[in-house]
Amino acid sequence: MLEVRGLNKVYEGHQRRVEAVRDLTFTIDAGDLVCLVGPSGCGKTTLLKCIAGLLAPTAGEVLLDGRPVTGPPRGMAVVFQEYGRSLFPWMSVRDNVALPLKQKRVAKARRRELVDEALAAVGLAGTESAYPWQLSGGMQQRVAIARAVAYEPEVLLMDEPFAAVDAQTRADLEDLVRALWKRLGVTILFVTHDIDEAVYLGQQVIMLSASPTVVQERLAIDLPAERDQLHTRADARFTHLRTHVYEQIQAAKRGTRTDAAVASVAE
Amino acid sequence: MLEVRGLNKVYEGHQRRVEAVRDLTFTIDAGDLVCLVGPSGCGKTTLLKCIAGLLAPTAGEVLLDGRPVTGPPRGMAVVFQEYGRSLFPWMSVRDNVALPLKQKRVAKARRRELVDEALAAVGLAGTESAYPWQLSGGMQQRVAIARAVAYEPEVLLMDEPFAAVDAQTRADLEDLVRALWKRLGVTILFVTHDIDEAVYLGQQVIMLSASPTVVQERLAIDLPAERDQLHTRADARFTHLRTHVYEQIQAAKRGTRTDAAVASVAE
Amino acid sequence: MAATALKRIGLVLGLPVILFAVWYVATDNSQSFYVPPLRTILSVFDDTWTGQRLRADVLPSALRLLAGYALATVLGVGLGVVIGSYRRVRAVAEPVLEFFRAIPPPVLVPVIMLFAGIGDGMKVIVIVSGCVWPILLNTVEGVRAVDGVLADTARSYRITGPARLRHLLLRSASPQIMAGMRQALSIAIILMVISEMFAASNGLGFTIVQFQRSFAIPEMWTGIILLGLLGFVLSALFRFAENRVLAWYHGLRSAQRKS
Amino acid sequence: MTAVPDAGAATAGRGPRRGERRSGPVRGETLLLGLAGLAALLILIEVLPRTGLVSARFLPPTSRIAAALADQARTAEFWRAIGDTLVGWGIGLAIAVVAGVVLGVLIGAVPLLRAATASTIEFLRPIPSVALIPLAVLLYANGLGSVLLLVVYASFWQVLIQVLYGVQDVDPVAEETARSYGLGAWARIRYVLWPAAMPYVFTGIRLAAAVALVLAVTAQLVIGAPGLGAKIAVAQTSNAVPLMYALIVVTGVLGVLINLAARVVERRFLAWHQSVRGEVAA
Amino acid sequence: SSPSSGGSTSSGGTTQVKVGVIPIVDVAPIYLGKNKGFFSSRGIDLSMETGQGGAAIVPGVVSGQFQFGFSNVTSLMIAQTKNVPIKVVANGVASTGKAGADFGGVAVKDDSPIKTAKDLAGKKVAVNTLKNIGDTTVRESVRKAGGDPSGIQFVEMPFPNMPAAVANGQVDAAWVVEPSLSEITGAGGRVVAWNYVDPAPDLTVAVYFTSTKLLADDPDLVKRFTEAMNESLAYADAHPDEVRAVLGEYTEIDPAVRAKLTLPKWPTEINRAALETLAGLGQQDGIFTGTPDLGKLLP
């Protein structure tokens, strides 16, 4: 459904030339929930922007349903890492969430419903009329999430969407994303730095290497589909998987690949 | 050394009136490393800004060395939650880190040394001449940290400073902060959402309640002073403490206080 | 590389060439005394703007223009920073400034003459009196709009006084200040002309007004074209400077967009 | 530890604090301070001729200007002149603002258009309205058309340039957000580009408002279209110095009022912007 | 009247006529004549449009926006050399011809070392427009007084600003007309040269003109305007008190000044000989590029 083929992205500046992504190839099936982890600065955001059609790759291509992505595709929602700047400061929280729906020509009543639901789901009921800059960092981030959730997208790209919220809220939001995924069959690509989160949420975890970036490993998470914060995280398999991912990330940062570990998981 | 007394902060807007902090009273001794946790939107950032002298409390006061704080005190460094916006976009990474030192009249050679060290410590050697907006989110956040570290402050306030970096980098930065603290005897107030991090880093953890915000509990972390990522986190006491903090945060979100748990830890 | 250069030249010259062509054709049979054929205008251009005249009229004008513009920039940015930084100063000064801003230069000039005489000083002051406004207003707004987080950062690191001015206020407001300076550039040219309508005996504006008065209409049009060219050249220089000063800003704004 | 708040920082720290009060008193105070500023100017003009620094023959003291103004205020002709000036100003400004904004957004949003028009804009901008007077008279004599031509020509550029700079000021993350949610060109202009450019546009409108007034009066002054300018011209040629200053004062006061109105509108529409919110509540 | 008359609309037998004038003393007759009905009796519905000088009036007349205009003769001669399609239709205003009692002259401060026109040589003198009637006539005055006019530095500024410029010493002398002349003399200033008197007796200073197009299209209207104008001029010349009164209508001159200022002469005849002299002076000073063809310009 979503195919990334030989993706390469080089940022050319005045004196700076950064090869953010060297060569990425992977596929995500429709309805998959894939988590993406990788060292800071390895090109996750870059990759997401290329998939979202916001950035033209230097080489390679992104295909969505077999068609190359040249601009933002219909039915896609993105939660940006720079959540604060992605909210429109001139609009109330409600309007921020409602605007994409309006664009999508959702009827007014339904729009209201969706907005209210989404805001309630992220724990922001009651802040509808506030401006984003009147909110705390975590609250702003949740507005951005609510906007994506209310949009009911077919493909959802999230770039470290829970970085600014507390542990409890984070757990709730994780469950929200899984619920949304199950209910609507959304295809989700989820960037996170929290390894537990990646394993808890994903059906698949893609690990990126440090720069020059390639896919370090792709790991299927063979935990049961029904997950909950208490039991899933206490599961031995969970611990095993998270340890593996952790080791891979460490290896990625060192620039090596611990093939032994892969074998031990893939066995 | 740092005293917060009956602090109350109300934001008055056009139609909105938010009591961000109801009544906070606590003391931090010189050379303490205190972690602050609390639900998203409970007023941690507000508290930090009041301590930094950037925001006037509605009631109550902040005392530093017995004197009331009315403006940013000398020798204090702050890492803001909105790291991206706290970097000067017109300056290179190097200049961003060097500017406060210049202001502090650190000699040129020493300045260069400090800047290079700090950037290397956060893993950003080689990006000195880039502009902040040419960096990834996590890299930007690390520039902000490097700036604070290079400043060699006496009091260091950090607002979720590791939110945007990967697990491995985060662990490294945690150790960096502890090393800095030990080396310079800095007083550190560290806001985090990561409970493990709070317990791992702090000598004390202050838990805030949900809004209207008061101190829910203050917990001394009785782990050995020498900590390391592998062993400390595997320690049973560590697990015990983190579970306790987690329960308190959950309770805070529900608006209750699990006094039983407090007793069990404080015993 | 050559292709892009060619494209740029095409973009710069394309529209003007088309417009001049339209002008040429549209006025070719013009009988109107005041709208002579472009052909006629162009044919007198060389004789009108001889080296002698460029030296005697255009050069003094240009010098006054630059002096006035420089002074207005310093004044506008300086006052703007102060007014933008302090709400009370702004409250006191704004009505007074708005008062003067609304007075037309032709009315203001005699008043200025009362204080500044009729020499070059007066003309420079007239230029300043008109082109300081866009710089001032934009600086005020730019300084008021400094990002709150950035301002907090500067304060917490005790970046105050001149360092704050240099590293925070001016840089942060510079996109808006540049907008003001660009506005001011063409206004300075306009006021150069107006100032030379009073007590002048040389200058580009003076010459144009003389042409107008003595019914040398094609020559007057050449003067207008020359003003346009002057504006174009100055703005090209300005753009060059702006691209250096705002390199970070253009990079920041277009980093994601273009690539 | 010597982490001590020092006095300098303490005073600096009070800056934003002041602004934290409710906006009501702030606005009242602003008004009072503004009036104080104007009063100081009036006193200066009263004192200057009295100290003999300039002759009262050429710069009459405030009291005499006020007397001349009071005389004028009793005539219907005076109010008609103000009306005429405001009509020329208002229509001209409206045309300039609409044209400036529409073209500015269009040119600013389409990079190719921007590149292709830049040189032409820079060529046309410095052409003074006064040089266009014969052309204006040729077309419209001393009617409203002449005034409008000069007013629109001069103030259009002010809006256009500000809009061009404003459009470029959109936060790329906000822009990308809009694009990723499939906002069309029009929606992006309306919901993202326009609000982001608004601070620049407001400055442009305030600049243009004054320039329009200046040009309306100048046009009347030079080509005798009815209005304050024509009255100033008569007062000038008649050597009626106090009257001339009275009329100039009226022009200036119009400028102050226009700016006041612009500020009120701005506070409403830019309540979200740092420049306004920074002032009302920290 | 003819409906084809250039730009003017006729209604009920009267033709609407716009005249571009400068709101100064010189044009009092046309206001007076309008009040007296000299124009309406000839089927002319007259309205005055004030402009600040040739730049505003001549294009208006040429384009037919105004039917007639008022201008000084040197400006019109310049226009003629440039083939501007205009024609003089009536006299405008003339010097009184009396040194010591004319409506314009070169004035200095009371304590100025300049005593006579001869002393103006090498000095800084303000005129309202350069290369026009002011500087040519001032030069002639200096020449006649035995001075050398070549070193005079003329500075351009509007008449109303001259009193201040003279008082502040920004210029050594200023060629001014009423009422600014009264302003200077009232403050103790002296007149050192009568430049409208010196070049020729009873110098015609300004005239009314129209476009050649209107003259061709509607000669009848022009004829009626000339008649009415002449009647107005004669009436004004004979009734100075009424002139002083009408000044109160279209100017803001202080009543005290109005009562005392020196009025010009308003003969109906254009003084051709004087204009030829003026043309000669203009040519001598290089104001014209060619020779003005007075035959073409004057009726």
Ligand SMILES: Nc1ncnc2c1ncn2[C@@H]1O[C@H](COP(=O)(O)OP(=O)(O)OP(=O)(O)O)[C@@H](O)[C@H]1O
């Ligand atoms: N606009 C830009 N100009 C130049 N280089 C850039 C730009 N944006 C990103 N880069 C570079 O590309 C690389 C990858 O950046 P990217 O933002 O994709 O990383 P990331 O994986 O999202 O990191 P993080 O987890 O820290 O957010 C980095 O080295 C960064 O410096």
Ligand SMILES: Nc1ncnc2c1ncn2[C@@H]1O[C@H](COP(=O)(O)OP(=O)(O)OP(=O)(O)O)[C@@H](O)[C@H]1O
């Ligand atoms: N400028 C402001 N205007 C109005 N209300 C504000 C403002 N800043 C913060 N608040 C409100 O104050 C409360 C506390 O905000 P604060 O930013 O201190 O929370 P926080 O604890 O830092 O949260 P987070 O962990 O999400 O960053 C929130 O309810 C927020 O809406």
Ligand SMILES: [Mg+2]
């Ligand atoms: Mg990123």
Ligand SMILES: [Mg+2]
């Ligand atoms: Mg916060």
